[in-house]
Amino acid sequence: MNWYELRGDQVEERVNTSVATGLSEGDVKARQAKFGKNELKETNKQSALVLFLSQFKDFMVLVLIGATIISGLLGEYVDAIAIVAIVILNGILGFVQETRAEKSLQALKEFAAPQVTVRRNGNWIKVASKDIVVGDVIKFSSGDRIGADIRVIQATSLYIEESALTGESVPVQKKEQAINGSHIGLGDQENMAFMGTMVTRGSGMGIVVATGMKTAMGQIADLLQSAEVMITPLQRKLEQLGKILIVLALGLTALVVLLGIYQGHNMYHMFLAGVSLAVAAIPEGLPAIVTVALSLGVQRMIKKRAIVRKLQAVETLGCASVICSDKTGTMTQNKMMVTHVWSAGELWNVNGKGYEPVGEFFKGDKVINPTTSRSLYQMLTFGYLCNNTEIINRKKEFILDGDPTEGALVVAARKAGITRESLATQYEVIHEFPFDSARKMMSVIVKDRNGKKYVVTKGAPDVILNISNGVLWNDQLRVMTKEYKDRIQETIHTLGSNALRTIAIAYKPLPQTARSVTEKDAENQLTFVGIQGMIDPPRPEVKQAVQECREAGIKTVMITGDHKITATAIAKQLSILPEGGRVLEGNDLTNMSVEDLEGVVDDTYVFARVSPEHKLKIVKAFQNKGHIVAMTGDGVNDAPAIKSADIGISMGISGTDVAKEASALVLLDDNFATIKAAIKEGRNIYENIRKFIRYLLASNVGEILVMLFALMLTLPLPLVPIQILLVNLVTDGLPAMALGLDSPEGDVMKRKPRNPKEGIFARSLGWKIISRGFMIGIVTLIAFVITYNQNPNDLTYAQTVAFATLVFSQLIIVFDCRSERSIFHRNPFQNIYLVGAVIISACVMLAVIYYPPLQVIFNTVSIKARDWLLISGLAALPTFLLVGALFSKKKEERNA
Ligand code: ATP
Numbered sequence: 001m002n003w004y005e006l007r008g009d010q011v012e013e014r015v016n017t018s019v020a021t022g023l024s025e026g027d028v029k030a031r032q033a034k035f036g037k038n039e040l041k042e043t044n045k046q047s048a049l050v051l052f053l054s055q056f057k058d059f060m061v062l063v064l065i066g067a068t069i070i071s072g073l074l075g076e077y078v079d080a081i082a083i084v085a086i087v088i089l090n091g092i093l094g095f096v097q098e099t100r101a102e103k104s105l106q107a108l109k110e111f112a113a114p115q116v117t118v119r120r121n122g123n124w125i126k127v128a129s130k131d132i133v134v135g136d137v138i139k140f141s142s143g144d145r146i147g148a149d150i151r152v153i154q155a156t157s158l159y160i161e162e163s164a165l166t167g168e169s170v171p172v173q174k175k176e177q178a179i180n181g182s183h184i185g186l187g188d189q190e191n192m193a194f195m196g197t198m199v200t201r202g203s204g205m206g207i208v209v210a211t212g213m214k215t216a217m218g219q220i221a222d223l224l225q226s227a228e229v230m231i232t233p234l235q236r237k238l239e240q241l242g243k244i245l246i247v248l249a250l251g252l253t254a255l256v257v258l259l260g261i262y263q264g265h266n267m268y269h270m271f272l273a274g275v276s277l278a279v280a281a282i283p284e285g286l287p288a289i290v291t292v293a294l295s296l297g298v299q300r301m302i303k304k305r306a307i308v309r310k311l312q313a314v315e316t317l318g319c320a321s322v323i324c325s326d327k328t329g330t331m332t333q334n335k336m337m338v339t340h341v342w343s344a345g346e347l348w349n350v351n352g353k354g355y356e357p358v359g360e361f362f363k364g365d366k367v368i369n370p371t372t373s374r375s376l377y378q379m380l381t382f383g384y385l386c387n388n389t390e391i392i393n394r395k396k397e398f399i400l401d402g403d404p405t406e407g408a409l410v411v412a413a414r415k416a417g418i419t420r421e422s423l424a425t426q427y428e429v430i431h432e433f434p435f436d437s438a439r440k441m442m443s444v445i446v447k448d449r450n451g452k453k454y455v456v457t458k459g460a461p462d463v464i465l466n467i468s469n470g471v472l473w474n475d476q477l478r479v480m481t482k483e484y485k486d487r488i489q490e491t492i493h494t495l496g497s498n499a500l501r502t503i504a505i506a507y508k509p510l511p512q513t514a515r516s517v518t519e520k521d522a523e524n525q526l527t528f529v530g531i532q533g534m535i536d537p538p539r540p541e542v543k544q545a546v547q548e549c550r551e552a553g554i555k556t557v558m559i560t561g562d563h564k565i566t567a568t569a570i571a572k573q574l575s576i577l578p579e580g581g582r583v584l585e586g587n588d589l590t591n592m593s594v595e596d597l598e599g600v601v602d603d604t605y606v607f608a609r610v611s612p613e614h615k616l617k618i619v620k621a622f623q624n625k626g627h628i629v630a631m632t633g634d635g636v637n638d639a640p641a642i643k644s645a646d647i648g649i650s651m652g653i654s655g656t657d658v659a660k661e662a663s664a665l666v667l668l669d670d671n672f673a674t675i676k677a678a679i680k681e682g683r684n685i686y687e688n689i690r691k692f693i694r695y696l697l698a699s700n701v702g703e704i705l706v707m708l709f710a711l712m713l714t715l716p717l718p719l720v721p722i723q724i725l726l727v728n729l730v731t732d733g734l735p736a737m738a739l740g741l742d743s744p745e746g747d748v749m750k751r752k753p754r755n756p757k758e759g760i761f762a763r764s765l766g767w768k769i770i771s772r773g774f775m776i777g778i779v780t781l782i783a784f785v786i787t788y789n790q791n792p793n794d795l796t797y798a799q800t801v802a803f804a805t806l807v808f809s810q811l812i813i814v815f816d817c818r819s820e821r822s823i824f825h826r827n828p829f830q831n832i833y834l835v836g837a838v839i840i841s842a843c844v845m846l847a848v849i850y851y852p853p854l855q856v857i858f859n860t861v862s863i864k865a866r867d868w869l870l871i872s873g874l875a876a877l878p879t880f881l882l883v884g885a886l887f888s889k890k891k892e893e894r895n896a
Contacts, residue, residue: 022119141203143656157202276721293740297685313664317682343530357414496565500533612637701773775878
């Protein structure tokens with residue numbers, strides 16, 4: 001079927017739909033049931049069984065399983081079964097962690113999936129791209145990613161970039177007419193929009209003719225299945241560290257085994273002890289726990305309305321030192337309302353509430369009838385004419401359908417009784433040059449009742465002033481002189497200093513004979529009519545967020561297409577712009593090289609009247625100065641800057657698909673304060689990862705050292721293999737996971753941003769691990785030696801006491817790991833998951849020590865009450881001794 005050969009009405013008929021009303025929900029359900037979802041199939045997905053089995057593919061785990069089989073053959077059934085059980089439990093834990101991580105990443109993908117504007121039952125609604133079916137009527141505009149194969153039936157300056165499909169990166173202009181020919185390539189099907197391609201300019205509407213694997217993209221989908229592996233720098237570093245740790249752990253266990261054999265211990269027992277030790281000491285679970293911590297953090301970010309698209313952003317967020325944020329909608333509410341209209345030296349005020357089209361016009365403090373002033377009425381009429389936005393009255397609420405700036409102009413016009421219908425009786429819009437933020441204006445060509453054609457343009461006043469050679473003054477056309485220019489500039493200044501966003505309106509008649517008018521021809525030699533000024537109040541929470549960022553060592557920079565004066569006024573209100581801070585304009589940037597900009601960028605807080613291409617320069621200049629830059633954006637042209645920023649941020653509500661796809665973070669509410677919340681969460685996640693690395697490694701060091709020290713002192717082994725494995729499963733696993741869920745320390749947003757080059761063991765983490773691990777080893781050994789000396793004939797009793805001391809010293813030190821400072825800086829009961837994990841671990845240990853059937857398996861005996869005094873005293877020692885030492889060191893430093 002060559003859809004491009006059919007006319008629009010033929011397509012409607014063929015797929016049984018109506019452009020006027022779209023499909024009904026019933027149609028959609030039936031078609032979905034029959035043809036399935038609009039999705040490309042994923043081919044290389046790992047099955048659950050493979051994932052589960054992969055938990056056992058670690059070399060040391062395999063050796064352990066082999067050793068267990070041998071011990072089974074040697075008749076040590078209990079040991080063998082217990083070890084197998086623990087190994088399986090460990091595997092299950094790893095499997096659960098990995099599937100959890102996988103699931104939350106999957107959920108994220110769905111969260112970030114693109115939406116499509118579709119006509120259903122006559123209404124335009126937004127649905128997930130996967131829910132559209134053949135016959136759906138879809139509307140799309142600049143920045144949208146096309147969600148299915150569509151026959152275009154309406155195109156307004158519509159350009160689509162199809163490189164994903166054809167390799168051709170120059171956008172193709174699309175049209176509506178049918179094309180003749182039976183073998184036309186995809187690149188030449190100019191009335192088709194294909195799944196996966198993106199709209200770079202203009203807007204259009206069309207009918208879906210193919211979905212899912214039936215689309216042109218679906219046909220080549222197999223080629224595209226390059227499974228994107230999301231691995232963050234931290235995960236990579238940990239992977240490298242893991243390798244080093246394996247060598248280290250194996251070296252040390254080999255030492256333990258050789259020492260043991262040399263001292264005459266049973267060779268087979270030493271071998272099993274060595275393998276168990278290796279399994280326990282190798283932090284094979286670390287990458288999985290890190291992924292879980294990252295993805296749980298990501299879930300928390302969703303609750304704070306920030307969606308992470310690239311996992312590594314979670315880490316980079318904690319390093320951000322500059323946030324470059326758009327003003328409109330991100331720092332302000334984007335709920336615009338026209339309050340001032342100026343034309344030919346006259347100023348009117350308008351009142352009202354939000355988008356409700358009810359309000360009065362004033363001249364000074366006198367209410368006036370807007371229809372009696374010709375220039376005011378013309379300003380309002382033109383503002384509505386050159387406009388694609390509507391205000392819809394739904395259940396007594398006035399809802400904006402379109403762009404807020406345009407919405408404000410619509411509402412102002414409707415307050416004067418002008419409606420779309422009344423306009424339509426006087427003017428017909430025959431062509432449109434859509435708004436884009438590089439030109440900062442938009443124009444329409446209209447024909448009035450007498451067949452006369454005009455260009456009507458609206459846009460940034462300074463830009464419009466530049467292309468106007470006339471001005472409408474008291475209903476008369478005058479040449480634009482310096483005096484008029486000064487008056488207009490003065491007005492821009494006055495309105496801007498009141499933080500008003502300004503839009504100018506201009507027009508020009510076109511010669512009757514003018515046929516096709518280009519954008520360039522239309523947008524020059526205009527007649528300036530006037531300016532409308534609108535409020536866009538700052539979001540109330542932004543000022544505080546800017547302040548908190550400052551305390552966290554993060555600079556906030558405002559980047560806006562708006563006028564310098566307006567931007568400055570709002571930046572001052574939000575305390576972004578300090579006394580003496582610099583404001584640069586797009587024009588300045590055009591003339592500056594990146595190196596020039598580097599020289600001033602540190603004092604600059606506001607960039608006004610910038611175009612999207614300036615943003616890239618700004619990012620580069622800050623990066624060259626050593627900053628980690630977060631940059632927001634929403635349009636197609638913002639994508640390069642978003643991509644090259646360290647953290648590209650896009651807007652969930654107003655952002656285009658292209659911007660979203662380029663970004664690492666999407667703000668669901670478009671709100672600046674959400675960036676701050678995400679940074680805080682990012683810092684916390686990193687700290688939590690540090691916390692459990694510290695805990696896990698310190699515990700492992702302790703386990704190895706106690707064995708090593710005992711053998712060096714020619715003592716019997718203080719722990720038996722099965723005990724070591726249990727410690728690894730219960731005490732290490734659960735509390736470490738709970739640390740990943742910890743809340744941030746109170747001062748997390750009072751610290752400077754983290755240096756991205758900092759290693760895992762930076763900020764004395766390495767020292768903390770070794771000193772704590774050393775202490776755990778020593779106290780366990782002391783407990784063992786004391787008890788063994790008291791009961792030289794009862795090795796099992798001494799081993800049980802050593803086992804208890806090891807476990808409880810770990811369960812105490814875990815609370816110290818919650819703080820970068822010390823255990824006393826945090827309420828230990830605040831993290832209920834940790835308290836729960838510690839209680840569970842402690843109960844398991846007590847059961848193993850006191851429950852007779854478990855005693856047989858784990859080689860334990862009941863510990864006498866008085867020995868608990870010894871155990872608890874020694875177990876608390878590593879935490880408190882080191883904390884004490886730390887305090888005295890701090891004191892010394894302070895005194896010095
Ligand atoms: P930010 O970058 O902070 O979001 P912005 O929304 O002001 O700022 P742009 O959308 O690039 O940035 O707008 C730049 C200027 O273009 C505005 O100050 C306004 O004068 C003008 N403008 C904005 N929207 C329209 C529109 N729909 N039609 C005509 N002119 C517009």
